[in-house]
Amino acid sequence: MDILQSLAAGFAGALTPVNLLFAFAGVALGTAVGVLPGIGPLGAMSMLLSLTYGMPPDRALILFAAIYYGAQYGGSTTSILVNVPGETSSVITCLDGHKMAQQGRAGAALAVAAIGSFVAGTLSVVGLMLLAPPLANFALKFGPPEYFNLMLAGLLVLVFMSSGSKLKALLMVLLGLALATVGTDYLGIARYTFGIPKLFGGLDMVAVIMGMFGLVEMMNALARADATAPVKSVRMRELLPTRDEAKRSVGPIARGSVLGFLMGLLPGPVVTMSTFASYALEKRLSRHPERFGRGAIEGVAGPEAANNAAAGGAFLPLVALGVPFSGSTALILGALLLAGVTPGPNFIQEQPGLFWTAVASMYIGNVMLVILNLPLVGVFVSLLKAPPRLLIPLVLALCLIGAYAVNNSLFDVWVLIGAGLVGYLLSRYGFDLAPLVIARVLGTQMEIAFGTSLTLSSGDPMIFVTRPIAATIAAVVLAVAIWSLTAAWRARRRRPPAIPEP
Amino acid sequence: MDLRNRSPRRRALSLAIAAATVALPGSLVTPNAAAQGAFPAKPIEVIVPWAPGGSTDLAARALAAIVNDKKLLPQPMQVVNKPGGSAIIGSGEVANGSGDGHQILYTGTEPIVIQPLVKETPYKVESFTPVLQVVQTPLAFVVNADAPWKSMQELVAYARANPKKIRIANPGPQGWSEWQLRDLVRAEKLDTPIITFEAGGPAITAQLGGHTEALAATATALAPHVRGGKFRVLASMADDRLALAPGAPTLKELGFKTREFMITQCFFVPAKTSPAVVKTLHDAIKVAMETSEFREFAQKNNARIAYLSGPDTSAALKSSVANTRDILVEMGAKVR
Numbered sequence: 001m002d003i004l005q006s007l008a009a010g011f012a013g014a015l016t017p018v019n020l021l022f023a024f025a026g027v028a029l030g031t032a033v034g035v036l037p038g039i040g041p042l043g044a045m046s047m048l049l050s051l052t053y054g055m056p057p058d059r060a061l062i063l064f065a066a067i068y069y070g071a072q073y074g075g076s077t078t079s080i081l082v083n084v085p086g087e088t089s090s091v092i093t094c095l096d097g098h099k100m101a102q103q104g105r106a107g108a109a110l111a112v113a114a115i116g117s118f119v120a121g122t123l124s125v126v127g128l129m130l131l132a133p134p135l136a137n138f139a140l141k142f143g144p145p146e147y148f149n150l151m152l153a154g155l156l157v158l159v160f161m162s163s164g165s166k167l168k169a170l171l172m173v174l175l176g177l178a179l180a181t182v183g184t185d186y187l188g189i190a191r192y193t194f195g196i197p198k199l200f201g202g203l204d205m206v207a208v209i210m211g212m213f214g215l216v217e218m219m220n221a222l223a224r225a226d227a228t229a230p231v232k233s234v235r236m237r238e239l240l241p242t243r244d245e246a247k248r249s250v251g252p253i254a255r256g257s258v259l260g261f262l263m264g265l266l267p268g269p270v271v272t273m274s275t276f277a278s279y280a281l282e283k284r285l286s287r288h289p290e291r292f293g294r295g296a297i298e299g300v301a302g303p304e305a306a307n308n309a310a311a312g313g314a315f316l317p318l319v320a321l322g323v324p325f326s327g328s329t330a331l332i333l334g335a336l337l338l339a340g341v342t343p344g345p346n347f348i349q350e351q352p353g354l355f356w357t358a359v360a361s362m363y364i365g366n367v368m369l370v371i372l373n374l375p376l377v378g379v380f381v382s383l384l385k386a387p388p389r390l391l392i393p394l395v396l397a398l399c400l401i402g403a404y405a406v407n408n409s410l411f412d413v414w415v416l417i418g419a420g421l422v423g424y425l426l427s428r429y430g431f432d433l434a435p436l437v438i439a440r441v442l443g444t445q446m447e448i449a450f451g452t453s454l455t456l457s458s459g460d461p462m463i464f465v466t467r468p469i470a471a472t473i474a475a476v477v478l479a480v481a482i483w484s485l486t487a488a489w490r491a492r493r494r495r496p497p498a499i500p501e502p
Numbered sequence: 503m504d505l506r507n508r509s510p511r512r513r514a515l516s517l518a519i520a521a522a523t524v525a526l527p528g529s530l531v532t533p534n535a536a537a538q539g540a541f542p543a544k545p546i547e548v549i550v551p552w553a554p555g556g557s558t559d560l561a562a563r564a565l566a567a568i569v570n571d572k573k574l575l576p577q578p579m580q581v582v583n584k585p586g587g588s589a590i591i592g593s594g595e596v597a598n599g600s601g602d603g604h605q606i607l608y609t610g611t612e613p614i615v616i617q618p619l620v621k622e623t624p625y626k627v628e629s630f631t632p633v634l635q636v637v638q639t640p641l642a643f644v645v646n647a648d649a650p651w652k653s654m655q656e657l658v659a660y661a662r663a664n665p666k667k668i669r670i671a672n673p674g675p676q677g678w679s680e681w682q683l684r685d686l687v688r689a690e691k692l693d694t695p696i697i698t699f700e701a702g703g704p705a706i707t708a709q710l711g712g713h714t715e716a717l718a719a720t721a722t723a724l725a726p727h728v729r730g731g732k733f734r735v736l737a738s739m740a741d742d743r744l745a746l747a748p749g750a751p752t753l754k755e756l757g758f759k760t761r762e763f764m765i766t767q768c769f770f771v772p773a774k775t776s777p778a779v780v781k782t783l784h785d786a787i788k789v790a791m792e793t794s795e796f797r798e799f800a801q802k803n804n805a806r807i808a809y810l811s812g813p814d815t816s817a818a819l820k821s822s823v824a825n826t827r828d829i830l831v832e833m834g835a836k837v838r
Binding site: 042045046049050053054140141142143144183184186187188189190195197198200201202267317321322323324325327330331332333334335337338340342343344345346407408409448452455456458 | 553554555556559560563564566567580581582583584585586587588590591594617620621622623624666669675676695697698699700703704706707708710711712713714725726727729730731732795802803
């Protein structure tokens with residue numbers, strides 16, 4: 001077998017002591033920045049980018065790839081423990097992960113997230129190895145109208161799957177989209193900046209997320225009467241998933257892996273989108289959808305598998321086309337360029353040694369990550385035992401540093417605080433913040449896709465429904481929307497109108 | 503083209519030193535230099551107002567690495583990315599900074615020349631003193647390798663006969679590629695939409711996927727795809743032919759009436775910076791530019807080393823502002 005031979009050669013390259021060290025350094029750093037809110041793989045990689053100048057390219061690629069996929073492991077940790085997403089791709093994990101932690105199941109949630117990440121990470125490397133060229137060419141068929149429909153579908157799904165009032169969820173989506181329009185748009189035109197130069201950069205996504213989740217959660221914790229109540233000790237067996245929890249996680253991890261990998265191939269904020277696509281899918285397939293949002297392990301297992309698989313999938317356009325589809329893969333490309341390699345459409349043929357060493361190193365790195373992360377579960381859970389007077393300032397400090405670190409901007413810290421105050425008021429009045437935050441994340445890219453689509457068609461909106469792939473997505477969205485609405489309508493007719501909705 | 507044969511000369515030691523440079527910048531301040539008040543007294547921040555990993559960022563990092571490796575300055579140079587707002591934010595921070603030389607700007611000239619003409623910016627061209635001009639990157643006009651148009655004339659003839667059928671991808675708003683494309687389309691009286699993307703990557707992706715018919719971008723960004731057989735270069739948009747595709751004529755040779763716009767990267771400091779500090783920076787960076795390492799970097803990335811002294815860069819900027827103003831007025835745009 002050709003592939004097996006190449007892979008064996010790749011392992012020979014990846015298993016040299018220096019390359020093992022680089023892979024380990026990468027996954028350890030990736031886990032760390034994944035855990036820390038605000039500071040993500042992008043920040044870590046841009047800090048290290050200068051080091052790759054003149055570095056042997058295999059080391060640069062191993063190190064940067066490991067930081068990138070390693071960060072997807074750590075992102076769920078703070079989501080589960082303190083309701084602060086470590087990365088945008090772990091926002092959805094807050095919904096059920098943190099509920100599980102409140103019910104004393106933090107250990108199980110963390111363990112399932114780590115195992116799901118390992119399975120998905122490994123499966124996505126298999127996909128990368130076997131399917132690179134054909135899938136990359138398929139991904140190119142997605143142009144701006146297709147991305148737009150895909151993101152619109154994502155937002156509609158978000159509204160339909162929200163557990164509370166659909167109208168309130170829709171309002172939050174619209175508010176999130178509105179926040180995304182502040183600042184310089186993609187054509188360089190400033191909007192809602194009121195002449196203040198600081199606003200040209202917009203309301204940073206990371207600052208908004210951490211304000212709406214982290215700060216709001218800390219204010220809630222302070223407001224809770226039991227803020228000083230003693231934390232019950234966590235026994236060892238509570239760290240592991242029960243048999244029932246394990247069984248319920250298998251399907252979501254498998255489906256999340258496939259879904260995440262496929263979405264990871266496309267441009268845009270797909271790693272994040274894959275997590276709520278997976279969440280929505282699991283909620284739809286579940287026999288107990290009412291459990292979601294109240295601590296369903298499926299809601300942790302699926303999205304956490306999906307974001308790892310998507311991160312793996314995102315390598316595919318880079319190695320098969322030489323085009324990075326996201327900020328993170330653009331940095332990996334930058335690292336390779338500084339190391340003296342220029343990946344193009346024939347990267348795998350021109351640099352087989354480099355490609356296969358990287359693939360082998362990804363298998364090794366995923367094993368390292370699961371070995372590194374599982375014992376950390378106990379450590380992280382014991383953090384919850386820290387009294388709130390220590391934990392709350394620590395989380396606040398992490399949020400403040402994280403918001404500053406994204407653009408090295410103090411203004412973003414003010415955005416974080418503002419988002420926290422607004423988010424606290426909204427949550428007090430029963431508004432769900434997740435749709436707002438996700439709309440903010442998707443809004444920028446959606447607007448770009450909308451604008452470029454309409455310039456492509458010289459202003460004809462039919463472009464969103466006449467191209468085959470775009471039309472298919474639109475049809476599926478319409479069908480799901482009609483089905484959901486009629487189902488809700490029928491349910492309402494069957495139920496006697498005794499209790500008005502809260 | 504096989505770059506892996508280049509023997510890896512870097513030692514683990516240099517990596518460790520570099521890691522320490524990144525991690526512990528403060529520890530490198532020697533008490534001596536700080537006490538004397540000499541320049542530089544602390545690490546020099548090179549602000550790149552663009553996202554990490556782009557061509558401007560990489561050139562800045564390559565230069566900073568050479569300056570640090572060869573100890574051309576007593577303090578290290580560190581690249582810090584401050585992206586956002588079409589590079590206005592990072593540029594503004596430097597313009598309104600202390601001007602002691604410890605914070606300098608490396609960017610293409612777009613935010614300095616174009617932005618103050620079209621919108622409110624926290625600086626003017628005069629807010630900066632150029633330290634030196636470093637590289638220029640020519641633009642190229644490409645179609646997909648399987649497209650029916652073998653020459654620029656064929657494409658223009660088709661575009662003239664079929665309004666709106668040729669869509670040209672443009673990698674970023676209010677940049678030199680957009681002005682040159684608008685200049686070309688206007689001069690030829692074509693009804694040809696210019697599709698502006700948010701950055702080079704998405705424009706190249708759209709062109710590879712056949713969502714647009716043609717693309718104008720830098721030789722740096724296009725090189726891997728031209729060599730990989732995906733794109734055909736129809737013309738060089740610079741005044742001379744490209745090393746990347748010597749067979750492709752220039753727009754001028756073909757008789758198109760268009761001005762040349764090059765992507766031009768320079769170092770800037772605030773206008774109030776003392777001439778002695780500017781000279782120290784200029785001399786160190788100039789030596790770094792002349793090393794074989796930087797020449798190799800530029801060649802691989804299809805950039806042209808285009809040294810100009812500070813005063814010469816200043817003069818070039820002035821004429822660039824005048825030119826851009828003329829074009830904007832011709833296009834009927836509002837000019838500030």
